[in-house]
Amino acid sequence: MDRFSFLGSVHIGFIDDLYQKYLKDPDSIEPSWRAFFQGYDFSKEMYGDDPVGTVDQQALEDVRREFLVLDLIQGYRTRGHLFTETNPVRSRRKYEPTLDIENFGLEKDDLDREFQAGTEVGLEGPATLRTIVQHLQNMYCRSIGVEYMYIRKPEVTSWIKQWLHQNENSTIFSKQEKMRILHKLNEAVSFEAFLNTKFVGQKRFSIEGAESLIPALDFAIEYAADQGVEEFVMGMAHRGRLNVLSNIFGKPRKQIFSEFEGKAFVEDEFDGDVKYHLGYSTIKHLKGKDVKLNLSPNPSHLEAVDPVVEGISRAKINNDYEGDSSKVMPILIHGDAAVAAQGVVYEVVQMETLNGYGTGGTLHIVINNQVGFTTNYLDARSSTYCTDIAKVILAPVLHVNGDDPEALVHAIRFATEYRQKFNKDVFIDLLCYRKYGHNEGDEPRFTQPLLYKEISKHPNPREIYSKKLEESNDLDDSALSEMESEFKAMLEEDFDESKKIERNFITPFMDDEWKEFRQSKPEDFHVSPKTGVEEEELKTIAETITTLPSDLKFIKKITRLFKDRHNQVFERNSLDWGMGELMAYGSLIMEGFNVRISGEDVARGTFSHRHAIVKVEDSEQEVCRLNEIPGREGRFAIYNSLLSEYAVLGFDYGYAMASPKTLTVWEAQFGDFANGAQIIIDQFLSAAEDKWKVQNGLVLLLPHGYEGQGAEHSSARLERFLQLCAQYNMQVVNITTPGNFFHALRRQMHRPFRKPLVVMSPKSLLRHPKAVSSLEEMTGGQFEEVIVDSPNEDSRIEKIVFCSGKLYYDLLAERESREDKTTAIVRLEQLYPLPQKQIDEVLNRFSGAKKKIWAQEEPANMGAWTFILWYFPERLELFSPAASASPAAGSSKTALARHREIVESVFNA
Incomplete structure (x- = not known):
């Protein structure tokens, strides 16, 4: 097979042009040409710059075979993940062609020949093909399969290649580190076994089959902390959640056991939630410094928590770490069926680098049970992998055998280093299994008889790993038995203590952020607080936000609009809706509050009424006059969102959850667009305080009004929001004057508690001649119900x-x-x-x-x-x-x- 026979008829100028491109950016040219030029460089090193005609035929053949070896290396890098040992309970699907050397034009006689191509995979000097193949097998086809060659930035792929070269893509752990892995595995296994004994038949959505996640998270926190991370925000569904709460977050086990008893909550006014939905915040002490851990509360909508976690993380980055995203790491733990099928995952990953939503990269870990509720993976997706969504944002993926905890911890080390270096998302696909059915009372053999026949005989990761340590003389039987008995004794003690708890309490979440706020009382809603602003301050705000920089050129419509806004205040004393809204934002940032607005086309406003940001005509430079108000103490930020409602509303909900001193606003382009975010509205906005004792002051602006614009552009579905209202869980308004809207926005920040505010926002009233307010309506009074x-x-x-x-x-x-x-x-x-x-x-x-x-x-x-x-x-x-x-x-x-x-x-x- 001569893969390069076409070269004889190719124009030399074309080759030279390609070669110059190759020298500047190897990944910019087609792979076979890249392999050719790599071989050409090797031949220059071996034979100098002699013309081809002066080199003997054997030299030419040697160069050709170097190309073939380079092609083999490329094959392992691009397709090695298809031929791994990553599945603990199933045989891998067969893929053709294989990575056999014959498929690359090489022969068994070549195995003991030396090739310069060995240096391309980190070997020193020439290496035999046998050594190169073994090296490639160890790097790409053992317990870790790596996908990364689709990444388009050479500096990224180069860094990954060099990282994988270290110890053939493995970590050499010390005995102390190995014992730590075993210790966390023991906690994970013993905790589930204990629950299974004490609470027979109760749902716990155990981690069994994926116990390696616990040592992986333990090391992830330490690795990331060593690289500067000071706070983690984690989101996960119910699978393994109790184990993570106990063995990573340190939630008292006696409290978890008490929750299994189904006792009433201390707070009678709250209904609470099932134990595997509750959130938790804590501080972990690592190597002399404190690291904050947050596990966001979430509903049974498996991926609904994803954007909420990103919003919480962004708020913390902005408010607590001066915009330094390297200090906060979001971790999302997915299920295989959900990450492949839930559209919100796509919406969230598309936020990765967006100006208004980026969080400096997210660590995604997929607990790949290889089955959904009862659905086989072959029926759950069309993609090869459940993690193929990662390719949308060119994120690397490491597929890891869940029975090899050392490989998983190694993959975690890669993921944390990659995230911190490139501020980008990274995925780990933890290939494992689910020991029982969807819950512990379910019968999985109804739908997966062969798989669960195999699982029933399969040892757990602790058994596998302890045997490995025994064989390497890193562990003796007595040490493991002692470890098991000590932990079980602690569990028994905590179980006895749990019996003394009369009532459960809702676990605090992000207490630090909310320590200045209290829960609302019914009498708080009898009358709104005074929210007027001094006239002089309003005029200062108005003068700034209606005056464009004189040294910049704007389109005539913008110039006229700003002049009219100036006249509304200083000549007519008659402010329209847009002006009243901007005055509210200006007054709040003057007082030290922050304002964040996001949604589709919000900077200008769908109906061209807001113009919070205007662009210079000849450069598109952005001008935000609100941030030029003299003496302001807060900041104003407004972001046009991606065309998403579900994820963006979830993100802003999370932002408001972690930032009670920020007026956080999400605006739908039309009110009915909120339909696309109904899960966030139902599961978080309306119910979170009752379920999780979590307040939120998010504002929803939903354009609503019957102006003959058809079914989709008339109603924001007021009836749906009112149906969700109870126990003072939120506020729903349908306002008719700019002055009252001004007070409604200010009221959000001038109460000692927070409630969501749903605004049936106007369309035609934005320019209705009678929908105007005077300055006097804003200087005095309050919101009029x-x-x-x-x-x-x-x-x-x-x-x-x-x-x-x-x-x-x-x-x-x-x-x-x-x-x-x-x-x-x-x-x-x-x-x-x-x-x-x-x-x-x-x-x-x-x-x-x-x-x-x-x-x-x-x-x-x-x-x-x-x-x-x-x-x-x-x-x-x-x-x-x-x-x-x-x-x-x-x-x-x-x-x-x-x-x-x-x-x-x-x-x-």
Whole structure:
């Protein structure tokens, strides 16, 4: 086989051009050409610069065979991971062609010949082909398979190659380190065995089959700490979580045992959650320094915690470590079926280097059980590996045999060093098995009879590793027995102590960040706190944010817009929605709070109303006037997000969870886009405080309003949020004035507690001539939960129309056109918590009114009606479009006709 016979007819200039490219960037050219030039360089070293014609035929053949060996090396680097010994309980799938030397044009007679190509894999000087092959087998085809040759940066692939050359891709552990690995394996195995004995039949989602994860995490924390990491933020689903909590985080085992008893929680006002969903924060003492560990609470949605962990990590990087991402390491522990199938994983990895979402790289560890709930991996994905998502961001992947804890710890060392050096994601695919079914009461043989027949006979990693240590004389039987008996005695003692616990308590999570805040009380919601700002301060803010730098050129529309905003404050005293919003942000950063906004196209605003960042016309330089306010103590940041709702909302939720002194805002491009993030809304936003005793002040801006824009661009599904409301878990508002929006945003930061705020944000009101506010509305007062608009003396009011949102302005226009003096329009600016006190005052004020109406622009089965029907203190008559399967008509004319019908019917009633 002559792979280079084509060279005879190739133009010499073309070859020279390729060679010059090869010298600058070897990875920029096609692999066979790269191999050729590598061989050419070797031949120059061996034979000098003599023309080909002066070299004898044997020399030419030697050079050709050097090329073949280089091709073999390339084959191991690119495909060696397909021929590894990484599966502890299954035979590997067969792949063709194999890495046999014959498939590369080499023969058995070549095995004892020496080749200069040996230096390419870290060998010193010429080496026999037999040595080279053995070296490649040890590096790429034993307990670790490595994928990295798709990475496009030569400095990265070069670093990885050199790293793998060390000890043939293995670590030489000291006896002390080996005993530490065994010790952590013993903890992992014994803990599960103890639970299985004491709590028979209870769900615990054991780590059994993947026990090597425990020593791996133990070493990961130490390795990363040695490289400068001071805090870890970890997310994982339920598989192995209790073991990680006990043996890595040090959560008291007596508390875990008590949770198995199902006792009530100390805090009666909280429902709590199952034990394998709870979070935990602690401090670990390592080599004279303290390292913080955080395990984020999470629901059963297996990968939903991923963006939350990234958001928490980014908040800590910004707030605690002055933006130094090397100090905080996110660790995400996935399941094989979930990492391959859950779309949020793709959304999260796409955040890796984005300006608003990057965290300096994440360590991903996949507990690869080779089965989902009951589904075989062949039915769970089309990709070769569950980790193939890593290739999207060109992250290296190490596939590791879970029965070889030393190999896994070695892989962890690579991962931590890679992350710290390149600030990029890295994946470890831990090939293991699940000893039982999905839970300990499940029967896996229903669907996996052959696999579980093999698993039932398979020794656990502790047994395998202890036998290895015995054979190498690093361990004797008595040492292991003593280790087992000591740990079991501690477990028994903790179990006895757990019986003395009368009630469980919800484990604290990130207490340090929340020590200045308290839990809310019902009376906190009777009236909003004062949130006015001094007029002089407002004018200072306004002057700065409405004045563009004179030495920069902007498009004319921007210049006019900023001039108009200046006039709103200093000439007309009439601020529109965008100006009111920016004034709120400016006032908060003046007071030392931070503001973070993210979402699709938020910097400008979907409806071109915000313009928090403007670009210079001739350079696209970004200008943010909010950060130029003199005397500000906080910072303002706004980021256009990737086209994601699920992951971005999860990220911002996590950011708010770790940053209570930051006003964190997520804006949907249209309100219904929140549908894509429903898991975060259901599992975190609405329920986290009740489940995990975790507060959050995240603000959701969801454009909502019926302007004839069709089904998808009308409704933010107000009804869904109201259905989730209970126990003062969040606030839902539908605001009609810039001044009230100003106070709503400021209220978020001026309470001694935090609650999510869901805003049915306007579209048409952004430029409605009557949706304006004066400076006086911002200098005094507070958020108004209820606003009354009465055209006459209270005693002359015959009809009260309660409504919410933009419908008010349509009702107002109709009342004015009819010159109606007997109808009062009452706006519920806040729907939850329903302002009962203020509503009662309105009903008492207009006690003579004979007709009381609820009007809404949403269909009867949507909007606030069912909530109002349930909670309103008096029965109201409904005026709305008929119940509908779709939120709104696709025809703008039909939508307008329906809307007019509602408005007119309110006044005809």
